Amino acid sequence: DQVRVEEIVAECMAEQGFDYTPVDYSQNGGGFVSSDDLDVEWGTLEFAKKYGYGATTNPWGDPSTEEPMDPDQEWVDPNQEYVESMSETEQQAYYTALWGEQNYKPTDEGEEYEYDWTTAGCQGKAQHEVYEQGQPWDDEEYQGLFDEMNAMYEQVQNDPRVTGLNAKWADCMADAGYTSFAAVGDAENAIYEKTNKVWDDAYKDLDWETATDEDYKAIEAAVQDQLSSITDEEIATATADYTCRDSIKYTKTQQDVQFELERDFIEAHRTELEAWKAAYQKNQG
Secondary structure, three states, rough: HHHHHHHEEEEEHHHHOOOOOOOOOHHHHHOOOOOOHHOOOOOOOOHEEEEEOOOOOOOOOOHHHOOOOOHHHOOOOOHHHHHOOOOOOHHHHHHHHHHOOOOOOOOOOOOOOOOHHHHHHHHHHHHHHHHHHOOHHHOOHHHHHHHHHHHHHHHHHHHHHHOOOOHHHHHHHHHHHOOOOOOOOHHHHHHHHHHEEEHHHOOOOOOOOOOOHHHHHHHHHHHHHHHHHHHHHHHHHHHHHHHHHHHHHHHHHHHHHHHHHHHHHHHHOOOOOOOOHHHHHHHHO
């Protein structure tokens, strides 16, 4: 998909009179991370003891502690030399064509920025065509199937075999000193509420029109300091949380219920699912 994005970007830039060499991001370590890259499995007690919920910690490691890249192997944007040969005005036109008008300032106080791919240049066009347009899950023909699928997963969370464990989990957490949580998920949500508040407070008084790079760097440093102050609490809370989940076999029970309902769903909707599968494979080419 990333290769196709770069091909579309090159075609789009050519239409606007610019050369663009598709970027091979795999030469820069891929640029993607997944749970397969972790040293412990996400959502386990072992993970909780080391990283908490991953809210204020970085399970993928701190780039500042990694060995410096060999200068001979340093990744370079293949378009860099071409862009540097342009005048300042030409460069501005190039980046506008590539990324669109970069105006992220809310139009009204308190209004959040809403992304619009039609104003995001060739990158926006390419991302839309590859990742958004014509996907089977956007097909109105299958919306009924998706609605029923979502309802099935809600049924998992509301199943008495799962909800019945909340009281046992809450008692276990209370024994560990956490008396304000009533159901599985409350502890994790409490940590994320704290971290979200740090980010919200950091930018609420920022003057978006006059802010400089130094202002952003200062805010980022302050945010990281505040997040670091939450880390010990996060790890302790997550460790108690997953210790209690394991003691009542919460995760296993939830998975058993989910797999049971999924099997029933597949049997009841096999024809529709096969049609959706065929549509997806056709879309992927």
